[in-house]
Amino acid sequence: MSRFIRTATALTLGASTLASLPALAADELHYNQISLRAEASQEVARDKMIVTLYTESQNTDPAKLAAEITTTMNQALDQAREVKAVTLRQGSRNSYPIYDTKNQKITGWRERAELRLESADFPALSKLTGELLNTLKMENMDFAIADATRKASEDALLKDAVTAFKARAQLATEALGGKGYKIVNLNFNTNGYPQPYARGGMMMKAAMMESAPTPQVEAGTSQVSMSADGVIEVLQ
Structure with missing residues (x-):
């Protein structure tokens, strides 16, 4: 007989056991x-390439700093919008104070803003990235499905x-x-x-600057x- 077939155990049925029979029937065993x-x-x-670029600067005047970052990002956005195969998404934008050596007095401000680019057209996005690196820096390059x-x-x-x-x-x-x-x-x-698999920003930036305007990329498979x-x- 198959090992998977359970054998019934002989029971001595007292009054209390008989009372539990309906419950046993309701909780039917499965063999x-x-x-x-x-x-x-x-x-x-x-088949999806994701590039994150950023601009970062500092200034003693926070208003001038914000205007500088905004101008740089607006120019990058205008340039990126011309490439229809690329989807744009603005990332985080943060501003924080810079303190003196005693960490008591604010001596300036630093601000950073990100731009995220996505596309299934690798050559188009690679070319655009190379062009934008004239004014922006690269955080990373990712590949996803x-x-x-x-x-x-x-x-x-x-x-x-x-x-x-x-x-x-x-x-x-x-x-x-x-x-x-x-x-x-x-x-x-x-x-x-x-x-997304991230390639280091500094390495990829060096490759962009030292090679052709449209470097080849290989995303691989999973x-x-x-x-x-x-x-x-x-x-x-």
């Missing part, structure tokens, strides 16, 4: 249930994971000598979809997977 796991994976291209690409990948992986789970369920059923099976529950989990975890009941 021949097996937990299974299957997984499907694929390589997915990092675009939302549409991720959804398409997840849809394909879900089908593959279901197929793999059903194949494993059938294999387990045959190994146990069952006539068939039914799925009790099934859950899916995705893994491997990366957070192996992503979807697991199917579930329980089946083998039918005898």
